[in-house]
Amino acid sequence: MGNTIAEKIFAAHLRDTPTPENAVLDIDVVMCHEITTPIAINDLMSRGKDRVFDVKRIKAVIDHVTPSKDSKTAIQAKTLREWAQRHRIPDFFDIGENGVCHALFPEKGFIRPGNTVIMGDSHTCTHGAFGAFAAGVGTTDLEVGILKGVCSFRNPETLRVIINGKLGPGVYAKDVILAIIKKLTVNGATDKIIEFTGPVVTAMSMESRMTLCNMAIEAGATCGICMPDQVTAEYLWPFIKSEYLSINGATIDFKKWHSDPDANYAAELIMDITDLPPQATYGFKPDEVKDVTDMTGIKVDQVYIGSCTNGRIEDLREAAGILKGRRLADGVRGVMSPATPKVFMQAMEEGILKIFMDAGFCVTNPTCGACLGMSNGVLAPGEVCASTTNRNFNGRMGKGGMVHLMSPLSATAAAISGVITDPRQFLGQDRVGDKL
Amino acid sequence: MIPAMKRFGGPAIFLDRSDINTDEIIPAKYLTENSKEALRPYILEDLKLDGFDPRSPALANAGAIVTRANFGCGSSREHAVWVFEVNNINMVIAESFARIFRQNMFNCGMLAIELPKEQIERLFTMGGDVVITVDAGFSNFQARGKSGELTCSIILNPFDRQLVMAGGWLAYADQKY
Numbered sequence: 001m002g003n004t005i006a007e008k009i010f011a012a013h014l015r016d017t018p019t020p021e022n023a024v025l026d027i028d029v030v031m032c033h034e035i036t037t038p039i040a041i042n043d044l045m046s047r048g049k050d051r052v053f054d055v056k057r058i059k060a061v062i063d064h065v066t067p068s069k070d071s072k073t074a075i076q077a078k079t080l081r082e083w084a085q086r087h088r089i090p091d092f093f094d095i096g097e098n099g100v101c102h103a104l105f106p107e108k109g110f111i112r113p114g115n116t117v118i119m120g121d122s123h124t125c126t127h128g129a130f131g132a133f134a135a136g137v138g139t140t141d142l143e144v145g146i147l148k149g150v151c152s153f154r155n156p157e158t159l160r161v162i163i164n165g166k167l168g169p170g171v172y173a174k175d176v177i178l179a180i181i182k183k184l185t186v187n188g189a190t191d192k193i194i195e196f197t198g199p200v201v202t203a204m205s206m207e208s209r210m211t212l213c214n215m216a217i218e219a220g221a222t223c224g225i226c227m228p229d230q231v232t233a234e235y236l237w238p239f240i241k242s243e244y245l246s247i248n249g250a251t252i253d254f255k256k257w258h259s260d261p262d263a264n265y266a267a268e269l270i271m272d273i274t275d276l277p278p279q280a281t282y283g284f285k286p287d288e289v290k291d292v293t294d295m296t297g298i299k300v301d302q303v304y305i306g307s308c309t310n311g312r313i314e315d316l317r318e319a320a321g322i323l324k325g326r327r328l329a330d331g332v333r334g335v336m337s338p339a340t341p342k343v344f345m346q347a348m349e350e351g352i353l354k355i356f357m358d359a360g361f362c363v364t365n366p367t368c369g370a371c372l373g374m375s376n377g378v379l380a381p382g383e384v385c386a387s388t389t390n391r392n393f394n395g396r397m398g399k400g401g402m403v404h405l406m407s408p409l410s411a412t413a414a415a416i417s418g419v420i421t422d423p424r425q426f427l428g429q430d431r432v433g434d435k436l
Numbered sequence: 437m438i439p440a441m442k443r444f445g446g447p448a449i450f451l452d453r454s455d456i457n458t459d460e461i462i463p464a465k466y467l468t469e470n471s472k473e474a475l476r477p478y479i480l481e482d483l484k485l486d487g488f489d490p491r492s493p494a495l496a497n498a499g500a501i502v503t504r505a506n507f508g509c510g511s512s513r514e515h516a517v518w519v520f521e522v523n524n525i526n527m528v529i530a531e532s533f534a535r536i537f538r539q540n541m542f543n544c545g546m547l548a549i550e551l552p553k554e555q556i557e558r559l560f561t562m563g564g565d566v567v568i569t570v571d572a573g574f575s576n577f578q579a580r581g582k583s584g585e586l587t588c589s590i591i592l593n594p595f596d597r598q599l600v601m602a603g604g605w606l607a608y609a610d611q612k613y
């Protein structure tokens with residue numbers, strides 16, 4: 001019998017099998033940010049083990065609260081910064097060049113097909129978009145990863161999600177993943193890896209695949225994963241040109257990481273998304289999802305566009321497409337956080353920042369900010385936010401606040417209208433000079 | 437220094453809801469704390485549940501949590517495990533766990549015990565004042581309440597059991613790899 005991509009990656013990285021159910025893997029990339037790493041660093045120091053297994057395989061960034069907002073966050077940043085300097089970790093990103101980890105690290109070409117990746121952050125599953133096994137872990141796993149370069153997992157079971165059909169206008173990867181989470185529920189994929197395949201995924205850009213994989217954890221999955229193909233090779237080409245003769249050659253080589261046709265799946269979900277309308281969450285759990293058309297009229301106080309789910313250039317382009325020439329509705333605050341400096345720069349060069357600022361948005365530096373209710377747009381009790389982030393837990397963006405998760409296009413439609421609105425009504429209209 | 441195996445058991449706190457997430461166990465605003473100890477007062481601060489008060493003295497004396505399905509979902513923050521640890525709650529009994537939370541429990545040498553739905557239901561029907569005791573090899577635990585007694589076997593993956601014995605994953609991995 002054949003193997004799934006996850007089984008192939010496990011087999012290629014197996015360090016130990018403490019029991020037939022468990023695997024200890026060698027880790028290719030250990031990623032660190034300033035919220036979950038400092039306690040690991042302090043603990044290693046107190047044990048007299050302030051070492052790292054391989055400076056080149058550790059990547060670190062200050063991204064959750066940057067610039068630091070108070071003494072405590074400044075101490076966290078300092079702890080990570082001094083540790084990175086002490087060990088001469090070459091890939092450390094501090095203020096001026098930092099951005100949201102799950103957007104920044106892929107952009108730097110750090111994640112390759114077949115890699116094993118861990119980070120003390122649940123949305124590490126994002127990197128599965130590159131055909132890697134990438135899992136969020138806690139601080140102890142991270143600490144062992146930093147020290148020994150290994151991590152333990154139960155042997156993988158894979159849930160295959162086959163996405164058929166064609167995305168309708170105004171419908172994006174975010175709508176697809178919300179619809180999938182609604183079907184799977186918040187623990188429908190616990191202890192499983194979600195393999196996203198089918199013509200819709202094949203047609204998606206890397207950015208869209210990252211959006212898809214980013215929210216795999218919201219169904220409980222260990223990792224989301226896509227087969228590495230020509231789209232992957234084209235995205236990675238600047239970083240792999242010395243390893244391959246051509247993009248085509250890389251694409252062929254990546255096939256070694258594809259699941260075999262006779263691989264064994266724990267479960268399968270087949271969807272046709274041709275008629276899928278824009279989706280949004282209505283409650284405090286990411287599986288509480290409805291059609292946006294069933295939520296129209298809900299008043300919003302804030303619109304947040306950014307995060308590791310939807311703060312990439314493609315997302316900002318979609319939003320700017322309908323925002324151009326329009327303004328925020330009265331009484332709505334708009335916050336836009338490009339996910340990385342590169343995205344920021346591109347958005348500036350393409351005139352996207354101007355569109356957002358002309359509309360009345362506050363454009364922030366790249367950071368996690370309001371996504372986890374730490375800074376840059378925390379809600380007051382009773383306030384409602386239309387957000388492109390990935391979590392709508394009670395209190396996530398501020399105690400007593402309500403977050404409706406949706407695509408950048410739907411969030412922008414809410415920004416213009418002041419209420420949740422079907423974004424498709426804004427598509428294809430002549431916007432310049434339009435006085436709305 | 438070899439970390440000691442933890443002490444398990446004590447009065448149980450019942451959290452009667454599924455899908456309790458780690459933001460509810462410890463809100464993100466406390467993730468800026470630089471020590472586990474500093475988390476102690478904030479345990480379950482944002483959890484809204486009928487009949488549950490995070491300020492109640494019962495929580496301060498508790499030694500175990502009993503809850504429903506998918507406990508600890510959401511963010512990977514190990515703070516959600518540490519906040520139990522520093523409050524001397526070293527075991528959580530649930531119908532099921534989110535993967536990262538469960539792994540974090542065993543990584544800290546703590547017990548995440550999964551029980552079938554019917555047994556969880558029976559624990560809940562025993563009422564509020566239930567004390568849990570765990571046998572030396574942690575193969576069973578006993579729940580004693582006003583309405584009687586219930587013995588449940590603890591079924592653990594052998595590797596998870598080794599982590600608990602070793603006092604956590606760091607101690608285990610440091611020896612072995």
Ligand code: SF4
Pocket residue numbers: 064100101102121123307308309367368371372389390
């Ligand atoms: S943007 Fe939000 S979900 Fe993504 S890493 Fe930052 S805090 Fe986590």
